[in-house]
Amino acid sequence: MRILAKPIKINPIIKKDLQVTARSMRLSWALFAYEVILTLAFLLALAIIQSDNNSYYSSRNIYSYLIYLFPVQAAVQAFIVALIVPIITAPSISGEKERQTFDIMLTTCMSPFSIVFGKVVSAVIRILFFVAAGMPIMALAFVVGGLEWSSLLYFILTIILLSVFSGSIGICCSAFCRKSIVAVVLSFIIYFVIYILTFVPTILRFLWSKGEHAGESMLFLLINPAVFFEEFFMQIMTGESAFGVAGSNFDKSEVGVITYSLSQGKTWMFLSAACIFILAILFMLAAAWKVNPMHSSSKNNFTGKSNRNKRKNKDVQ
Amino acid sequence: MLYINDLTKKYGSFTAVNHLSLHIPEGDLFGFVGPNGAGKTTTIRIVCGLLKASSGSVRIGSSEATVGTKEMKRLIGYVPDFFGVYDNLKVREYMDFYGSMYGMCSRDIAKLSDDLLELVNLSDKKEFYVDTLSRGMKQRLCVARALLHNPKLLILDEPSSGLDPRARVEMKELLKNLHSMGKTIVISSHILSELSEMCTSIGIMSHGQLITAGRIEDIMRQAAGGKRIHIQIASGIEIAVRLLQEQVGVIVESVRENEIIISNNNTDEQISALMGLLIQNQVVLTGFYREEGNLEALFMQLTGGDSQ
Structure with missing residues (x-):
C-alpha cells in the first residue's frame, strides 16, 4: 500500500518543457500548419484515387483503393515528424547553454542522462500532440x-520510435554544439547519412551482382527508419516483407543465411525496430557523456570568466 | 566546512588554478577576490561540479562525497554571475522546477518557496513571469532558488555584477541576513569595499594562486601595514612626542594640534605599556585607535597592480 501511496515523480524537465511550450503561440501555429498539410495531403491523395478510378477502375472498387489513404497519411505524418523532432530537440541543450540556464541545471541532483532523457521525452510528447491532432483526418481512412x-x-x-530516434539525434547534436542553429544543421547532416547514405552499400552490391540481389549489404538498412517504415506498412497492408520482396526472394546459397532469415515473416521489422532503438539510446548516452562536466574534455569546458567574455565579444563582432 | 586541497586546473599548457589549498570554516562569509583570469570562477566551478579538476580534492564538512556527485550537489547552492530565465515560466513555477530537480516533493517546495520568497522580498511576485523581473529581482530569486534544498554551502559568483546601487545594497543585506542565520557563504566579487564590509574572511587570488587568505581584520591590518596608530591628546603633546621618540621601534610619522600618528613594530602588550607610560607622564589622552587598512591598496599591491 505504501508503494501505491508514493507519488509518481515526473521528470521535472518534461513538466517544465511542456508548461513553457503550452504557453507559447508557436505550438498553436505549428499545430495549425500540421493540420493544413495533412488535410491537403488527404485531399490530394483522394483526388488522385478518384481520377485513377475514372480512368482505370469501375466505381465499384474505388473503396478498395481508399484504404491507401491510411499509408499516405501515415507517411506524410512520419515525414513531418522526422522534420519537426530535430528542430525541437537540437536547440534544447544548446539553447539552455545560450540562455545560460544549463549550468544551474547541472548543479542540481539531476543526472546528465536524466536531463537528456527528459528533453527527448518532452519532444516525443509534443510530437504526440501533433499525432493526436492528426487522428481525425487519419480516421477517415x-x-x-x-x-x-x-x-x-x-x-x-x-511514430514514437521515430520520434525517439530523431529526438536522440537532435539532442546529441545539441550536446556537442554551442549554437542551436549549428546543432539543427548537424542533425540534418546525420539524417542524410542515416536515411540516404545507408542505401549506398546496397546499391553498390546490387550493381556488383548485375542487378540480381543486394545480399548482406542490406543489413545497413536495418538502422534506416524510412526502410523500417516501409516494411511496417508492407506488413500492415499486404502481410508481406518489403525486405523479402526487394532483396531476398532468392535461395539461401545466393544471398546468405542471415539475409534469407531476415526476409522471413516479421523478423526484419522487429530487428530493425530494435536496431533503431539501440542507436537512439547510444545517441542519448553520447549526449549525456558530453554534457557531464566530469567526463567531457576540459578544453571545451574552459569557461573562465575572462575567456567567456572574450567569446561573447567575438560573438558580438 | 569547505576544504580545498592542492587543487589544480590546467588547459593544455595554461594553468588556471595552481595548487590551491583553502579551508573555509562553518558559518563564514568568505570573499574571493582577484583580477580577471585569476582563477576564482574556475575554482568555484570545480567546487560546484561544473568543471573537472586536473588534480587535487574538494571536501565539504565531514562528507566524503566527491565533486560532481549527487551527495555533493545537495550540499551546495550555486548562484552564477549571470543566468538566463525561461520565457513563460512564473516565479512559483521556477522554484517548483528547481525544487523538483533536487528530488523534493511539491508540498515541501511550495512551503519552502513561500518562506524563501519572503526572505528575498519577492513574495508579491510569485505569480509574475520570471523574465519580467528586474535584474536585481532575478538575482535575489536565484539566491532563493539556490537555498531551496537547504544547502550547507552557498556559493555566489559575482552576485552584484550588473546591479544598480539599490539592488546591490539589497543583495548585500540579504547575504548578511543569511550569514546571521548561520549559512556558510562563499562570494566572489570585484567590489572590494563591499566585501570588506560584509565578509568575515577573504582570500586573494592571482594567476591561479591563492596569495593570501584569512580573517578580514587580519587582512585589513596587513593592508594598513598593521602598524599605524593614531593617538589623540588633549594636553601634553610635547611630552608625548619626546617620550614616543625615545621608544625603540616607534617612529613618529606626524604631529598635529591634538594628534600624533606613529608607526611601530611593537606587540599589542608593548603598545599598551606605551600608553600607560604616556598617562603616567601627565599626558591627557582623549583617543587611541589603530588605522584601518585599505583592501584595494592591498589588493593592488598583492596582485602586482593587475587590472580587475
Missing part, C-alpha cells in the same frame, strides 16, 4: 473499412 484498429496503435508506436 477507417470509414471505408478493411483496416484494423490495431494498425492505428502500431502506427502510433512507430
Whole structure:
C-alpha cells in the first residue's frame, strides 16, 4: 500500500518543457500548419484515387483503393515528424547553454542522462500532440473499412520510435554544439547519412551482382527508419516483407543465411525496430557523456570568466 | 566546512588554478577576490561540479562525497554571475522546477518557496513571469532558488555584477541576513569595499594562486601595514612626542594640534605599556585607535597592480 501511496515523480524537465511550450503561440501555429498539410495531403491523395478510378477502375472498387489513404497519411505524418523532432530537440541543450540556464541545471541532483532523457521525452510528447491532432483526418481512412484498429496503435508506436530516434539525434547534436542553429544543421547532416547514405552499400552490391540481389549489404538498412517504415506498412497492408520482396526472394546459397532469415515473416521489422532503438539510446548516452562536466574534455569546458567574455565579444563582432 | 586541497586546473599548457589549498570554516562569509583570469570562477566551478579538476580534492564538512556527485550537489547552492530565465515560466513555477530537480516533493517546495520568497522580498511576485523581473529581482530569486534544498554551502559568483546601487545594497543585506542565520557563504566579487564590509574572511587570488587568505581584520591590518596608530591628546603633546621618540621601534610619522600618528613594530602588550607610560607622564589622552587598512591598496599591491 505504501508503494501505491508514493507519488509518481515526473521528470521535472518534461513538466517544465511542456508548461513553457503550452504557453507559447508557436505550438498553436505549428499545430495549425500540421493540420493544413495533412488535410491537403488527404485531399490530394483522394483526388488522385478518384481520377485513377475514372480512368482505370469501375466505381465499384474505388473503396478498395481508399484504404491507401491510411499509408499516405501515415507517411506524410512520419515525414513531418522526422522534420519537426530535430528542430525541437537540437536547440534544447544548446539553447539552455545560450540562455545560460544549463549550468544551474547541472548543479542540481539531476543526472546528465536524466536531463537528456527528459528533453527527448518532452519532444516525443509534443510530437504526440501533433499525432493526436492528426487522428481525425487519419480516421477517415477507417470509414471505408478493411483496416484494423490495431494498425492505428502500431502506427502510433512507430511514430514514437521515430520520434525517439530523431529526438536522440537532435539532442546529441545539441550536446556537442554551442549554437542551436549549428546543432539543427548537424542533425540534418546525420539524417542524410542515416536515411540516404545507408542505401549506398546496397546499391553498390546490387550493381556488383548485375542487378540480381543486394545480399548482406542490406543489413545497413536495418538502422534506416524510412526502410523500417516501409516494411511496417508492407506488413500492415499486404502481410508481406518489403525486405523479402526487394532483396531476398532468392535461395539461401545466393544471398546468405542471415539475409534469407531476415526476409522471413516479421523478423526484419522487429530487428530493425530494435536496431533503431539501440542507436537512439547510444545517441542519448553520447549526449549525456558530453554534457557531464566530469567526463567531457576540459578544453571545451574552459569557461573562465575572462575567456567567456572574450567569446561573447567575438560573438558580438 | 569547505576544504580545498592542492587543487589544480590546467588547459593544455595554461594553468588556471595552481595548487590551491583553502579551508573555509562553518558559518563564514568568505570573499574571493582577484583580477580577471585569476582563477576564482574556475575554482568555484570545480567546487560546484561544473568543471573537472586536473588534480587535487574538494571536501565539504565531514562528507566524503566527491565533486560532481549527487551527495555533493545537495550540499551546495550555486548562484552564477549571470543566468538566463525561461520565457513563460512564473516565479512559483521556477522554484517548483528547481525544487523538483533536487528530488523534493511539491508540498515541501511550495512551503519552502513561500518562506524563501519572503526572505528575498519577492513574495508579491510569485505569480509574475520570471523574465519580467528586474535584474536585481532575478538575482535575489536565484539566491532563493539556490537555498531551496537547504544547502550547507552557498556559493555566489559575482552576485552584484550588473546591479544598480539599490539592488546591490539589497543583495548585500540579504547575504548578511543569511550569514546571521548561520549559512556558510562563499562570494566572489570585484567590489572590494563591499566585501570588506560584509565578509568575515577573504582570500586573494592571482594567476591561479591563492596569495593570501584569512580573517578580514587580519587582512585589513596587513593592508594598513598593521602598524599605524593614531593617538589623540588633549594636553601634553610635547611630552608625548619626546617620550614616543625615545621608544625603540616607534617612529613618529606626524604631529598635529591634538594628534600624533606613529608607526611601530611593537606587540599589542608593548603598545599598551606605551600608553600607560604616556598617562603616567601627565599626558591627557582623549583617543587611541589603530588605522584601518585599505583592501584595494592591498589588493593592488598583492596582485602586482593587475587590472580587475
